[in-house]
Amino acid sequence: HDAVDVIRAKRDGGAVPEDALRWMVDAYTRGYVADSQMAAFAMAVLLNGMTRDEIRVMTDAMIASGERMSFAGLGKPTVDKHSTGGVGDKITLPLAPLVAAFGVAVPQLSGRGLGHTGGTLDKLESIPGWRAALSNEEMFAQLREVGAVICAAGSGLAPADKKLYALRDVTGTVEAIPLIASSIMSKKIAEGTDSLVLDVKFGSGAFMRDVDRARELARTMVALGTDSGVATTALLTDMNTPLGLAIGNANEVRESVEVLEGGGPADVVELTVALAREMLTLAGRPDADVEAALRDGRAMDCWRAMIRAQDGDPDAALPEPRETHTVTAPAAGFVTRVEALPFGIAAWRLGAGRARAEDSVLHAAGIDLHAKPGDRVEAGQPLFTLLGQDEARFARALEAVEGAWEIGPEAPAADPLVLERIT
Ligand code: URA
Numbered sequence: 525h526d527a528v529d530v531i532r533a534k535r536d537g538g539a540v541p542e543d544a545l546r547w548m549v550d551a552y553t554r555g556y557v558a559d560s561q562m563a564a565f566a567m568a569v570l571l572n573g574m575t576r577d578e579i580r581v582m583t584d585a586m587i588a589s590g591e592r593m594s595f596a597g598l599g600k601p602t603v604d605k606h607s608t609g610g611v612g613d614k615i616t617l618p619l620a621p622l623v624a625a626f627g628v629a630v631p632q633l634s635g636r637g638l639g640h641t642g643g644t645l646d647k648l649e650s651i652p653g654w655r656a657a658l659s660n661e662e663m664f665a666q667l668r669e670v671g672a673v674i675c676a677a678g679s680g681l682a683p684a685d686k687k688l689y690a691l692r693d694v695t696g697t698v699e700a701i702p703l704i705a706s707s708i709m710s711k712k713i714a715e716g717t718d719s720l721v722l723d724v725k726f727g728s729g730a731f732m733r734d735v736d737r738a739r740e741l742a743r744t745m746v747a748l749g750t751d752s753g754v755a756t757t758a759l760l761t762d763m764n765t766p767l768g769l770a771i772g773n774a775n776e777v778r779e780s781v782e783v784l785e786g787g788g789p790a791d792v793v794e795l796t797v798a799l800a801r802e803m804l805t806l807a808g809r810p811d812a813d814v815e816a817a818l819r820d821g822r823a824m825d826c827w828r829a830m831i832r833a834q835d836g837d838p839d840a841a842l843p844e845p846r847e848t849h850t851v852t853a854p855a856a857g858f859v860t861r862v863e864a865l866p867f868g869i870a871a872w873r874l875g876a877g878r879a880r881a882e883d884s885v886l887h888a889a890g891i892d893l894h895a896k897p898g899d900r901v902e903a904g905q906p907l908f909t910l911l912g913q914d915e916a917r918f919a920r921a922l923e924a925v926e927g928a929w930e931i932g933p934e935a936p937a938a939d940p941l942v943l944e945r946i947t
Pocket residue numbers: 689698703704705707708
């Protein structure tokens with residue numbers, strides 16, 4: 525095979541034969557196909573798309589580049605959740621222990637944040653002592669004993685994707701549905717979960733701003749999972765507004781604990797419950813009363829066990845910001861808009877996120893919202909508080925949210941958080 529032939533075929537709008545596509549992915553992973561060639565191929569895919577068959581082969585080739593895990597010996601069903609990423613999306617934190625409280629194993633391999641979307645591991649690392657890196661044996665033991673584990677994905681899973689994703693990141697080729705779908709699903713299928721629920725976001729704070737493109741991505745991923753024997757469903761959910769009131773790391777852990785105590789913001793509870801129902805249905809427990817498990821402490825017990833099993837102290841104080849800056853309502857009215865992307869960028873500029881993969885995050889940094897769209901506020905009432913280490917960053921964060929929130933005379937129409945279920 526020849527990389528130039530593969531690039532030309534895709535450039536001219538044709539389909540790449542199965543053996544050529546498998547070769548391309550394998551040769552790229554081994555370093556025989558150059559970054560420049562793979563980048564040209566990725567751009568051709570972004571512009572001309574891929575057939576269902578090509579996407580399946582691409583996914584398969586990326587799975588074949590690394591190890592495949594199996595939880596077959598666990599003796600209980602496994603179910604995982606993946607979100608395409610958003611602002612204030614801490615749902616994995618309350619969700620994993622909530623689902624595990626019903627005797628289902630939840631192997632939640634997670635990542636760190638890059639850019640304006642936060643990373644689940646960064647959030648949990650706010651908890652003193654908590655450890656993200658587990659060996660496969662430790663993970664297996666925790667799944668058996670506690671049921672829920674949230675840990676770093678090992679480097680052995682789909683190494684082809686790791687290399688390709690980094691290349692796409694710097695060549696303007698992230699936003700291709702065939703590449704996103706094969707990237708996400710190769711990791712999830714290689715992980716070996718029995719079933720998977722996808723939270724596919726649309727809106728200003730999401731990868732896919734447009735709901736039709738988000739739906740196409742969801743359908744593509746559901747088909748890929750199902751064809752590989754992983755029972756897969758997806759929810760299309762709104763990411764125009766940040767989820768909950770906390771955007772950051774330590775504050776998102778705090779909010780997750782509120783949900784596990786039976787409280788927390790309505791939207792976080794709604795999405796946690798919807799995803800838990802979806803996961804438990806796939807795991808054969810469609811009648812599980814998930815709201816009861818939030819109210820009566822079962823989910824909280826599982827959270828505490830999960831944090832302890834990874835050397836974290838669930839009772840330890842979380843890091844506090846050194847400086848804060850509160851913005852208040854200039855006039856009375858209703859909050860009509862709190863735009864996810866600018867608030868995500870502001871939290872990132874405050875230090876909650878990282879610009880380069882090797883940077884560290886400030887766990888206490890972020891933003892606490894005090895009002896969400898639909899809330900009535902009086903003049904002078906706090907709208908949101910910036911949390912940071914040094915005031916110098918506040919000006920850049922304030923610049924990011926300039927024009928990103930609005931107060932009007934009337935309450936806005938409430939958009940549904942969960943728009944559609946895709947099976
Ligand atoms: N997340 C991934 O893992 N891969 C993509 O391509 C996009 C988002």
